[in-house]
Amino acid sequence: MLVATALAQEAGQAMLDAKALCAQEGKGKDGGGVSYKGRHDLVTETDRSNEALIQRGLHETFPEDHFLGEEASADRGGAPSELSNNVLTWVVDPIDGTTNFVHGFPVTCVSIGLAKGDEVVVGVVFNPFTQELYQAIKGGGSFLNGKRLQVSETTVMEQAMVMAEYSSLREEVSLRKMLDTTGAIAGAARAVRQTGCGAMDLCFLARGSVDAVFGGVAGVWKPWDWAAGVLIATEAGAAMSAGDGGHFRLMGDTMLGAATAELASSLREVLKDI
Incomplete structure (x- = not known):
């Protein structure tokens, strides 16, 4: 959890730095290294550098774990159909909501999960624009900036x-x-x-x-x-x-x-x- 949190925050800072640099240099929405995976599916240089940063940091601490990242998977043609039940896999979106990020719409984040097969055991989501850090460990509850979370009671x-x-x-x-x-x-x-x-x-x-x-x-x-x-x-x-x-x-x-x-x-x- 501590490693994933530190990496999510470091990647989040990179998102803030990239937006600040684009503003400083007067770049528009398509500035700052934006390219296209599909007609309406964007990817930025920050997506790719964040994924490399997170993968490197996780591998240094957990060399036996597998890694599944959005950008590397896109380059390979997609994600596998199943994850192994015999090994832990880090499942990472270096920027979830890339189009929001490009447009400056502040609903975007770094997402890092740890899974064994279909079971996710650690989750960290960090929105650097609102400084909201969400964390969960299986069986230990979930938290926003240290405060325990609870869903609503809505039934209808x-x-x-x-x-x-x-x-x-x-x-x-x-x-x-x-x-x-x-x-x-x-x-x-x-x-x-x-x-x-x-x-x-x-x-x-x-x-x-x-x-x-x-x-x-x-x-x-x-x-x-x-x-x-x-x-x-x-x-x-x-x-x-x-x-x-x-x-x-x-x-x-x-x-x-x-x-x-x-x-x-x-x-x-x-x-x-x-």
């Missing part, structure tokens, strides 16, 4: 604020599914929101700021999008499953987290025909 959709996290896909079928999902949730819940930062969404669930999170509406959510956040939410009392109600899989395609089992069931009912 009519009182729930729901995060429906989408993807960078823009094909017609994906867009239609996103819109249909938004419409279904908006018709049943108090409010539906989308931030573009899955790890932070799960931290908002853990602190009780939102009541449910649904990810993987149109696919392409990956383990680094939710590894640390899932543990932080679960340790705060959230009910976690796959989107269809089955067992949550770290390497799966969907995730549904809710403050209570009753709310989770209601949200799955709303989404079942989409």
Whole structure:
């Protein structure tokens, strides 16, 4: 936990430094080494340097552990279908919410999780722009800047604020599914929101700021999008499953987290025909 926290904070400082340098040099939103993994899927020099920094720091302390990072996985063509149950794997998003980071929208973070197979045992999420540090160890609770977190007590959709996290896909079928999902949730819940930062969404669930999170509406959510956040939410009392109600899989395609089992069931009912 201490090593992951120190690395997350160091990577977070690099995010602040990069934004300050862009402002000083008068660079616009596409300044500072932004490139594209897809038409709407950005990556920056800071993503890559942060991932290298975190991987190097973890390897120095835990040389036997495996490492799964977003940028290296993208270069290799994607993540593996499963993680080994026989070895610990660090699952890292060096900047979750890269598009937010590029635009200066302060819902973005460094996310570091430690997993054994589908079981996440350590989670650290750090938002350098708000100085919010979320930490969790399996069985030990979850904390924001040292204060213990607890999900809300919301049980009914009519009182729930729901995060429906989408993807960078823009094909017609994906867009239609996103819109249909938004419409279904908006018709049943108090409010539906989308931030573009899955790890932070799960931290908002853990602190009780939102009541449910649904990810993987149109696919392409990956383990680094939710590894640390899932543990932080679960340790705060959230009910976690796959989107269809089955067992949550770290390497799966969907995730549904809710403050209570009753709310989770209601949200799955709303989404079942989409």
